Amino acid sequence: MWLERMPNTLWAAFPVVLAVLAVRPVSRRQVRRFVDRYGVAASSGAPAALSGLILRNRASRLIGAAIGCSLPSLAFAIGTAIPNAGEGILYGVSGYLIGAFVAALLPTQPATRQRRASLVPRRSGDYLPRLALITPAVAIAVSVASSIVYLVEPRRAIPTFFGAETPIGGLVLAVVAGVATVIAVRIVVARPQPLNTPELAAVDEAVRTQALHTLTGAGLAVALTGTGSCLFDMGGFATNPWFHTAGWVGGGAALVGALIAWLFRSAPWRVSRYLPS
Secondary structure, three states: OHHHHHHHHHHHHHHHHHHHHHOOOOOHHHHHHHHHHHOOOHHHOHHHHHHHHHHHHHHHHHHHHHHHHHHHHHHHHOOOOOOOOOOOHHHHHHHHHHHHHHHHHOOOOOOOOOOOEOOOOOOHHHOOOHHHHHHHHHHHHHHHHHHHHHHHOOEOOOOOOOOOOOOHHHHHHHHHHHHHHHHHHHHHHHOOOEOOOHHHHHHHHHHHHHHHHHHHHHHHHHHHHHHHHHHHHHHHHEOOHHHHHHHHHHHHHHHHHHHHHHHHHHOOOOOOOOOOO
């Protein structure tokens, strides 16, 4: 009996673990890793400013994930039913993304009387590779195309990899996640940057880059998971051998892409755009 309850018990404790990890102190090693990953000059005095920013951003993401993972249990406790969404995993990822987005919009420097901002143009390509910028559109296009094929082609009545009867869930997931990722990236890129010392400007750029990588990596992971679901549904039911093979191969590739996108959150990146002195 206790073996059957163990998974539920561990999952119930997971949000608590996330909350504890969210508020743990930032070590010097973590600051050095951040400095190396995003190219902040070690002699700029940035580590002192970065420690608080790293803690704030990490806490926002993990607490958002903890709240998301707890939603099904909280809804049950108050007598409200909500879609399970993979035992709360999707809610957890959504909370993680919302927390990262909120943290990305918070100012990285204390408010001052000086009301100036950097006017140096910023582009999404300064912070993200081209592949990451076009993947949302590709994920949506492939999801729509595979869903159309599913609807118009003759189907055989066998269960698919995800056990779904229609690809509507995967399609909605891919479209919503893809569109939300594009919008979030544009908003974070457009966030004003206070005109201050080059060192603090470099800190702001590093924090902005981390936020964009987090939002893009997690958002694309969700979108590509939805795309994989659509492709598996198409391939699992398709009578045409070409669509059958394309669905299974493409679905597997989409899930691999989702894993790569998730790992992209911590990819090193140095912004090359000119920073005013």
